[in-house]
Amino acid sequence: MPELPEVEIIKIFLAQNIVGLRIKSVEILNEKSFIGDFALLTDKKIISVGRRAKVLRIGFESLELLIHLKMSGQIVFKRHEIRDTRKHSFIGGHPTLDMFGELPNKSTRVIINLSDDSTLFFNDQRKFGWMKLLDHESGVMGHEFFGKMGPEPLGDGFSLEVFKKNLLRRKKTPVKVALLDQEVVAGIGNIYACETCFLAGVDPRKKVLDLHDKELQKLYEGIIESLKNGIKYGGSSKTHFANPEGKKGLFLDYAFVYGREKLPCKNCGSLIQKIKLGGRGTFYCSQCQVD
DNA sequence: TGCCCCCTGCAG
DNA sequence: CTGCAGGGGGCA
DSSP, rough: OHHHHHHHHHHHHHHHHTTBBBEEEEEEESSGGEEOGGGGGOBOOOOOOEEETEEEEOSSSSSSEEEEEETTTTEEEEEETOOOOOTTOOSSSSOOOOGSSSOOOOOOEEEEEEESSEEEEEEESSSSEEEEEEETTTTTTTTHHHHTOOOTSSSTTOOOHHHHHHHHHGGGGGGGHHHHHTTTSSHHHHHHHHHHHHTTTTOOTTTGGOOOOOHHHHHHHHHHHHHHHHHHHHHHSSSSSSTTTTTOOHHHHHOOOOTOSBBBBBTTBOOOOEEEETEEEEETTTTOOOO
16 A cells, blocks of 8 residues: 555654654554564653654654555554544544544554553554564664665655666666665655656656666656655555545545556546556556657 | 565455 | 455565
8 A cells, every 4th residue: 555655644643643652552463463572562652753665663762663554554543532433423524534444443453552542553454564663682773674775765865866876776677667676766666656657758668778868867856746746645545545544645636647547648638558567557658658 | 587475355 | 256456575
């Protein structure tokens, strides 16, 4: 589900809502969803919430909890004053937790009870996601885990030069597949890779080696623009994604190609094509995305 | 660099 | 029933 924009939206929400609270208890409903000793979290105070690539980072004084939502993960925040989400649901536009049903639900894997009686649910239908608890002593925190990852595309370290250098390590790879490589740029997933190629006017099948300098420039700008738009519209809610209070994202309404197979291109009117690249569905406009 | 796999559920 | 889904680790 989540790519950089969706994880960023969750991060922003959690930063405003759980920092300063303590962990009251953790319940593991699926063993493989939590790596590490969850009991260590008891009574620990949350001091920071961050993001690196598609990974959420929740910081404690001597511990860090990493969360990767993979394809179907959700973080749901249930405020303490809401006893029964179904009876207290709003009508019309307000975010509600209704989309999650009763909580915990069938796909809830971990429950984190917080000191003010609010609750975090880690839901993950496909069980690909994980929570990992790291400690300072293990030396895993920070560089070792994230060491090989490329730059944050919305951060200061992401220059055109760095982008070109990293991308060109994948010379024979189709450009859209190379954009998915987290060592090239961190945080791009299938939706934003497709959108980036469209914004750059580049055929997603084109090998990195064959890209002109102008195309590299436009890809660089396209990455930043598509990701910023993703955040601006609250993320992509194809199936699973909603922010922690149940608000869905609207980005796919504004997407140019992703999910628009056989629909007219918003730029030229010709029909959007769907192909498979690197095993992933890939959408593009054969008129707008050519040499 | 390209599969297969980890899973569950939904659409065709 | 088959195939597909916002990810990515491991293996040849």
